[in-house]
Amino acid sequence: MRSIGARLAMWYALVTLATMVGVFTAGRYLLEKYVVHSLDLINEDEFSQIQDRLGPGYAGLTPAQIQDRLREAAGAKSVLFYIDIHRRTGETLFLSHNLAGHPIPDVPGERYYNTHIVGTPYEMRAAEFLLDPFDVTIATSKEQILGVMRGYRAVFFGLTAVMLVVSAGIGFGLSRLALRPVRLIQETASHIGSDNLSARIPVPLVHDEISDLARLLNRMFDRLESSFNQIRRFTAEASHELKTPLSLIRLQAEKLMVDGGLTPAQEEAVQMQLEEITRLNQIIDELLFLSRAEARAITLAIRRQDTRKFLEGFAQDARVLGEDRGVRFAEKIEGEGSADFDSRWIRQVLLNLMSNALNASPRGGQILLTSEVAGGVWRVALEDEGPGVPADQRERIFERFVRLGPPDALGSKGSGLGLAISRSIIGLHRGKIRAEPGSSGIGLRVIFEIQATDGTEESAPVRGSRE
Ligand SMILES: Nc1ncnc2c1ncn2[C@@H]1O[C@H](COP(=O)(O)OP(=O)(O)O)[C@@H](O)[C@H]1O
Ligand SMILES: [Mg+2]
Incomplete structure (x- = not known):
């Protein structure tokens, strides 16, 4: 995840989810304990009623007498309570009807416990009471409790889904709010370059980590x-x-x-x-x-001019320069169009490239000037048949004072600034300049591109001037 905001939102949602699961689990435990305890109380209450019905002489009663005394109570409440009375020795004295002849299982050592009775589908809550010499076990169905717990779970899952969405939203909103100053810093810092060093990050009056960072950056x-x-x-x-x-x-x-x-x-x-x-x-x-x-302190006299006319003018001079050095000069000018540029400086670029090409060309070699206007771009290339420049040096030759080859072969002319200046001039025109191998695999081809216009409007605003 690349965005801190998204990560914060995710963490926020996860923490909320964990909190909810914790609260739910604790709630479930407490609720169940409470409800089960109330079942135990009901069972106890039933036991004291049974005790009342059996009366003080209960120890001498026969199973039939017990049946008789409890019939009324067990009959009316037969749906609610499951009653099992037996002697310590294991002899059963009374089983309520709803038990259908199956005794309530005994868990030794436990007074209150959960159990299953054969023939009934639900879990039971049972309580065993001592009525010497009898054991009275009373059980109540836990069905309702289980129903409540199921409802509780359903509510939890619904709430969790809603909370997850809500908390992710809140988390995202909060993180955006918290990261707003960072975005501001990012925006400003991205605008600050060597040509625009005076911009500063706006710093809020409050003193917090981020405003401190902004102050630090500003300094x-x-x-x-x-x-x-x-x-x-x-x-x-x-x-x-x-x-x-x-x-x-x-x-x-x-x-x-x-x-x-x-x-x-x-x-x-x-x-x-x-x-x-x-x-x-x-x-x-x-x-x-x-x-x-x-320092952007160069004033360009930018005018909209016809690219073909301009290049044909330059080609005449270039041909003479070539003849002088025994090199053929050819041009291939394609596409009609005009571009906004300062002809003096673009001519300077072409002369720089031409002088490099002449230096590199063998006698009788050819230098080819090509130009095309297509897709809103004026693309000019000058290509020679010299030794070319290895791929890993093709960017370096645009740096200042970079001159390749053995020192004596470089001659005394040139300072290694020609291409750096050319790149600077093309940059002032918001264009690009680069070098690549010649089209037939030999020599070097230097290409520059400037935005072209096919409109008919006159002159464009002069840019790059700060004098
Ligand atoms: N057409 C070319 N063919 C081969 N090498 C070239 C060519 N153009 C430029 N270079 C290399 O790039 C270096 C830098 O060129 P440049 O900046 O014009 O400086 P300079 O011409 O003063 O040496 C040159 O010294 C040369 O090694
Ligand atoms: Mg040069």
Whole structure:
């Protein structure tokens, strides 16, 4: 059972059931004892009447005389009482008619006992009295008692069924009531993410275990928020701080080149410096972008645009890039439709993918761009014929600074941020990006999906902007 509420309700119902069974059993025991005791009293009462009828000289009476004296009493009450009088020696002196000649069984050592009489269907309650030198045994049917007990049981089962349903209902209601604050915590906590760290769990004024827990969680969120903010600020500030000295170094290097008078070896060294500075600058820009994107501080200029037109524009540039590197570029654009996106950033994603594909492609290889609009989704894929990426690394390449292959084979270009940035941009568009093996089994295919619209409405609201 996954829900605490259901478990509590079940326990509540079980406890109620156990309580009811306990009360019933005790009640049954007491009731039976009480009713049986009243039968014993009735039997005693009958005995004293018999004693009266027999009179003081009873010891000398013959069976016929006894029969005579008791006829009236035993006759009238023959349905109620079963009477058996016998001598100690075992000689029977009197048997009431309803016994039909069968004596009442004797239980040695017991004065009051339950017994069965041959020829009668019910259990009897018997009492044996001493009337020296006779033994008088009087029995009464327990049928009525048994009837009462049966009724009692029926009432119990009915009540139990009703109580089980009622208590399960009450238990469920109570547990829902008790767990309401927990659900509130759950709801709030599920909304708190790196992009929404300011939400807090509402805490009631009362002091109980759950409100204490909520306070504890809120304090934890406070700490999380402040560390997140610190990290963001640090990345942003560090990037800014690095850019100024870098520009100064670049200026100096450029000045050296312009001034001339360097040996060819020195000139080459300065040239290398300039290239590295450019690369560093790019890494800083990319890091700055990532930290701003995470803080949702990137403004997207989202417009509804035709997907085909956009991709055909990109394909022209991609073809030139391919030619430059001796790689064929092909495109297969299917489906008409439009999507809401910022063309500058989606173009950046495509350029990132293209640069990776170019790096991976063998000479004379092909890079294929496919696009389709179907089922409300714009799906774009770029596929190359390179070595591909092993399955267990295909998610990792989207992480920051992850670059695969031997260090020297990676070349000096690239920082391992391209795919991380691409995922971030697609995320800002509420889309998804992933990698899979190429369609013919070789190479890598990177696919991104963005929601597409086939409507004719103009421009959509700009989202992701918090500046
Ligand atoms: N098309 C591809 N074929 C093979 N490996 C790829 C491809 N695209 C990306 N990768 C691997 O993923 C890593 C991360 O890519 P990326 O984030 O763009 O960083 P960078 O290009 O700067 O190395 C690359 O270093 C490369 O090992
Ligand atoms: Mg790259």
